[in-house]
Amino acid sequence: MLLEVYKTQLINSVIIIVIFIIIRALARLAIRKIGHKSGVNEARIALICRYLTVSLVFLLLLIEAFILGVDGKDISLVFSSVFAVIGIALFAIWSILSNITSGIIMFFSFPYKVGDKIQIHDKDYPIEAVIEDIRAFQLHLRLDDGNLVTYPNNLILQKAVTLIQKDAIEDFGDFH
Incomplete structure (x- = not known):
């Protein structure tokens, strides 16, 4: 029933x-x-x-x-x-949400991939590094001296970025 x-x-x-x-x-x-x-x-x-x-x-x-x-x-x-x-x-925690949203935007429209060497034109802290990983909150960038830099996703979308070399990670070996 x-x-x-x-x-x-x-x-x-x-x-x-x-x-x-x-x-x-x-x-x-x-x-x-x-x-x-x-x-x-x-x-x-x-x-x-x-x-x-x-x-x-x-x-x-x-x-x-x-x-x-x-x-x-x-x-x-x-x-x-x-x-x-x-x-x-x-x-x-708005910055966390901002980074997650930026990560989603980067998934669909970020022109650089893991392994590319980029230069971030930041006035205070310019960076030239290889993209080692793109995560939900930040990019993992490997400097030429081997140091790892984490860079927030929301900031990478706000800064000018230049592609230095595609698939540069092959030149530096595996950092893991």
Whole structure:
């Protein structure tokens, strides 16, 4: 009897979950193709895929709430309360979010890859180094003397950068 009452909601929920799985698979495939075509390492591709999955799960939960008959006012109250708390908490760590956002932007449009030697035109601390790794929060840059410099993603997008040599890491060997 209970199944008959919620039959429409259950069918709609199954349809939405199937659509979610298909969209997630297609989006992950597209991200992987873009990543491999751009020469991005596998760890960064996996990170962007995780961001996508979390975003899609939040969207799925919102749609599922509407399917199950939750009132729009209730959802807006919950979301506004949650976003207010998250907003206050994230204000304290805005630079971390800025670096994560910059990392996502760099995944799709950063013209330099791991192994390229670049020069960062920073007035206070100019750097000429080889990109050893591009992570969620920072780049790992290897100086000619072998020292490792971490450079925040949000700053690299704000500074002028010159490509000195492509695939320069081969000239310096493996630093790991």
